[in-house]
Amino acid sequence: MAYARTDRIGEEVRRELDRIIREELRDARVSGTYSITYADVTRDLRYARIRFSVLEEEKRGPMLNALKNAAAFLRRELGHAMRLRYTPELLFELDDNIAYGAHIASVIKQVAPPAPIPNATEEDAAKVIQKAERVAIIPHVNIDGDAIGSSLALKRILEGLGKRADVYCPTPLADYYKFLPGAESVMGANDADEIIKSHPKGGPFDLAIAVDSSSLDRLGSCAALLEHARDSLVIDHHATNDGIARVNWVDKDAAATGSLMYRLADALDVELDPVVAECLLTALSTDTGHFSQRNTDAESLVVASECVEAGADIAELAERLHKLRTLSKTRLIACALNSLESHFGGKVTVMRATAADFRETGTNEDDSEGIIDFGIAVKGTLATVFASERAGGIKISFRSRPPINVAAVAQQFGGGGHELASGCTIESTLDEAVGRALSALGELADISG
Numbered sequence: 193m194a195y196a197r198t199d200r201i202g203e204e205v206r207r208e209l210d211r212i213i214r215e216e217l218r219d220a221r222v223s224g225t226y227s228i229t230y231a232d233v234t235r236d237l238r239y240a241r242i243r244f245s246v247l248e249e250e251k252r253g254p255m256l257n258a259l260k261n262a263a264a265f266l267r268r269e270l271g272h273a274m275r276l277r278y279t280p281e282l283l284f285e286l287d288d289n290i291a292y293g294a295h296i297a298s299v300i301k302q303v304a305p306p307a308p309i310p311n312a313t314e315e316d317a318a319k320v321i322q323k324a325e326r327v328a329i330i331p332h333v334n335i336d337g338d339a340i341g342s343s344l345a346l347k348r349i350l351e352g353l354g355k356r357a358d359v360y361c362p363t364p365l366a367d368y369y370k371f372l373p374g375a376e377s378v379m380g381a382n383d384a385d386e387i388i389k390s391h392p393k394g395g396p397f398d399l400a401i402a403v404d405s406s407s408l409d410r411l412g413s414c415a416a417l418l419e420h421a422r423d424s425l426v427i428d429h430h431a432t433n434d435g436i437a438r439v440n441w442v443d444k445d446a447a448a449t450g451s452l453m454y455r456l457a458d459a460l461d462v463e464l465d466p467v468v469a470e471c472l473l474t475a476l477s478t479d480t481g482h483f484s485q486r487n488t489d490a491e492s493l494v495v496a497s498e499c500v501e502a503g504a505d506i507a508e509l510a511e512r513l514h515k516l517r518t519l520s521k522t523r524l525i526a527c528a529l530n531s532l533e534s535h536f537g538g539k540v541t542v543m544r545a546t547a548a549d550f551r552e553t554g555t556n557e558d559d560s561e562g563i564i565d566f567g568i569a570v571k572g573t574l575a576t577v578f579a580s581e582r583a584g585g586i587k588i589s590f591r592s593r594p595p596i597n598v599a600a601v602a603q604q605f606g607g608g609g610h611e612l613a614s615g616c617t618i619e620s621t622l623d624e625a626v627g628r629a630l631s632a633l634g635e636l637a638d639i640s641g
């Protein structure tokens with residue numbers, strides 16, 4: 193059945209190309225008595241081998257060159273003329289040249305399916321992006337400022353290149369990020385599920401991009417988009433990244449995924465506009481504690497400087513992201529501060545937010561963001577634990593100072609993150625989860641030594 197379909201498409205491609213070449217391709221090298229004899233379209237529509245023959249021998253070479261030079265133009269025209277979900281790349285060969293035909297066959301073998309790229313660079317990322325027309329962007333669950341800022345910046349960058357890009361949030365976006373330009377257009381996990389159900393694999397997305405996400409778990413049910421799209425890319429800065437896409441661009445030394453988006457914009461030759469600037473500054477500001485944590489590097493300050501130059505208001509953002517909080521959140525902080533404990537001779541602090549705290553203050557999980565900073569702010573603290581009671585278990589967050597590596601501790605419980613900031617979920621009571629987190633810290637991070 194599939195063969196019959198590609199045969200039919202092949203014949204349509206052949207007919208349309210013949211018409212386009214005769215009517216629209218103005219190239220003196222295309223002359224004489226020629227015919228487009230056959231179009232062989234691969235089943236995934238990625239490639240079409242176009243065979244043609246020319247009666248006059250001396251005109252064969254020039255015509256082949258003319259068609260190869262015009263391949264991009266012909267493909268575009270073909271795309272307009274035919275309603276295909278993907279316009280194949282055109283590979284021309286002379287009907288009567290067996291050697292060239294064999295070469296084309298080996299090229300097709302080499303390029304399909306594309307090989308995974310485990311250590312990709314911004315150039316690799318730019319290449320797969322340039323090829324895509326419709327893109328799905330997926331930030332991680334419990335979306336933070338880096339994830340949403342980077343995702344919305346990426347959406348804007350891609351739209352600037354004339355592509356269609358949508359952000360699919362695996363969990364709802366917290367209210368305090370809704371001021372970001374583009375936040376009103378984000379889609380949810382249900383939208384992603386529906387698209388996956390109503391389209392065959394490979395459509396409608398040419399590319400799915402996971403942002404700031406170190407594992408498939410972190411994408412919730414939106415992880416399916418990565419499998420479903422024609423191609424996949426991850427852009428991330430977590431050292432614990434599993435290599436979840438075909439093209440994996442992970443720079444663990446980057447302060448934020450926002451820094452990578454800045455490099456990507458440069459690689460794609462896209463200038464920062466006020467929208468990209470505000471989103472990127474949010475990403476950087478969130479992941480660096482407004483440019484004050486240890487991961488704040490020269491690049492993050494360059495990005496910040498460029499964002500301010502492009503129109504982002506850094507004071508306003510600092511207020512929105514770090515200084516202003518609701519009365520109910522302020523009360524939740526009071527509960528957490530009240531629970532403060534000191535362990536390992538003052539080297540580890542612990543705070544908790546119980547289900548009752550959330551209920552009585554009228555807050556939700558999103559409001560616990562940033563509370564952990566109060567724990568690491570206590571003088572003499574090398575590591576801090578913040579445990580909050582959630583529907584799905586106890587969410588444990590860790591922060592530390594060098595050389596204490598809390599990524600390893602979170603991984604022990606199936607979580608992940610960075611050396612100095614990580615998290616996991618433990619299914620138990622609040623007290624038991626805190627006990628287990630503390631003993632893991634003691635053993636793995638050698639806190640007692």
Ligand SMILES: [Mn+2]
Pocket residue numbers: 338339404429448449479
């Ligand atoms: Mn990040």
